[in-house]
Amino acid sequence: MPSTVRAAVVESGGAPFTLSDVVLDDPAPHEAVVRLVAAGLCHTDLGVAGGGLPFPLPGVLGHEGAGIVEAVGPAVRGVVPGDHVVLSFTSCGGCRNCRQGHPAYCATWLERNLLGGRRADGTSTLSRDGESLGGHFFGQSSFAERALVDERSLVRVDPDVPLASIAPLGCGVQTGVGAVWNVLAPAAGSTVVVLGAGAVGLSAVMAAALSPATTIIAVDRVAARLELAEELGATHTVDAGRAAFAEAVAEITGGRGADGVVETTGNTAVLRQGVDALAARGTLVVVGAPPFGSEVALDVNGLLGGKRVVGLTLGDSETQTFVPALVELVKDGRLPLHRLIGTYPFTQIDRAVRDMTEGRVVKPVLLF
Structure with missing residues (x-):
């Protein structure tokens, strides 16, 4: 039978979250009911709201949920009631990219994931007063006491790890970590530059610190964020409000430039400077999303040295293997995610x- 739950509803664009x-x-058949224990708050949530x-x-x-499975549809095979789960994005499972x-x-x-507001078959998961809601x-x-979760969004995790400590893995953290591990894959002795020291950027810094990269440069305008970046593994920091970071990167690297850049700000001017800061054969990963339709001009001849610009969604992660690995790193203290988190009822x-x-706060986590 359908059940009534408390949820944070956005009534219209620009309206606040209101409990309802x-x-x-x-x-x-391929869904589970999950009782939420925690949910991260992400800039994507704010952009849609x-x-x-x-x-x-x-x-x-809400798309960084973590909770406990209460019930499963008849076709669900990956989890059972009582399992602890982190919730991430969903996918069809059958297209070429999913299969690869x-x-x-x-x-x-x-x-x-982002635009539909309904199941793939067009039916609604949520309603109020007989009217369908976007869900x-x-x-x-996951901004609700309970959620109907697509099976491919569910990742079973170690029940010994507190769910509030790993909720952000579903989106922001796996995006930053995946940018470094899955795309840049730093070679020994390489230089990684992270543009923006928010949750995604600081996750990229932590990932780079666990890689063979030896020079890790964090760039931001907020001194406290840069201090935190150093504590999390950055070997150098650049205050972009005081210095042109491309010049600073050139100075730090002896004029060679960066082997890898992670752009998290969504600022097209910053993206352009990041491409200019690349070394020959270097790669910039575009993570930050500017408004739809945004364009950036690049020096085409400057790209001929083998530079690459790669767009990224959610770390290009295969969640069923990637997220549990991150949970293990959190459990062992090697991915100190708690340094980013502030909790709120x-x-x-x-x-x-x-x-x-x-x-x-870098990463708010809501507690149920």
Whole structure:
């Protein structure tokens, strides 16, 4: 039978999150009911809530959930009630990219995760007063006490690891880590530059510190973020408000430039400078998303030295293997994710949004 749960609803673009009772549909064959324990708050949630993407509102967002499975549909095979799970993005499982181990580039990724607001068959997972709500966000909509979660969004994890400590793995952390491990794959002695020291950027710094890279340069305008980057493994920091970072990178590397750059800011001017800061055969990974339609001019002749610019979604991760590995690193203390997290009761989601927007916390995690 459908159940009533408390959820944070965004009524329209630009409206705040407001707590409301909503009705959760029965699980479809490939869905599970998950009782949320924690959920990370991500800039993507804020972008959609602000009306920046055509997700159907009113709706329930949230895509970094972590919780405990309560019930499963008849076709679910990967989890059972009682399992601890981290929730991530969903995918079809059958297209070429999914079959080749790249589900973040699923042929139907946008409609299944970011824009559709419904299951792939068009049915709704959430309603209120008999009217459908936008839901199924990243196959989960985890800003609610319970969520109907697509089977391919579920990742079973070690029950000994507190769920509040690993909720951000579902999106922001795996994006930053995957940018370094799955795309840059630093060689011994290489230089990695991370542009922006938010949750994604600091995750990239931690990943680089676990790689053979020997020079790790974090770039930001906020002194406290740069100090944290150093504590998490950056060997150098650059205050972009005081120095041109491309020149600083050239000085640090003896004029050679960066082997890898992770661009997390979504600022096209910063992206251009990052490409200019690359060494021959260097790679820049585009992670930050500017408004739709944004373009950037590049020096074409400057690319002929073998430079590459690669776009990235969710770390190009295969979640069923990647997320448990990250959980193990958190458990062992080698991925000190707790340094980024500030926790808030779910009822204080607006305070969490405010603190994140004003830079008082790197990664807010809501507790249920």
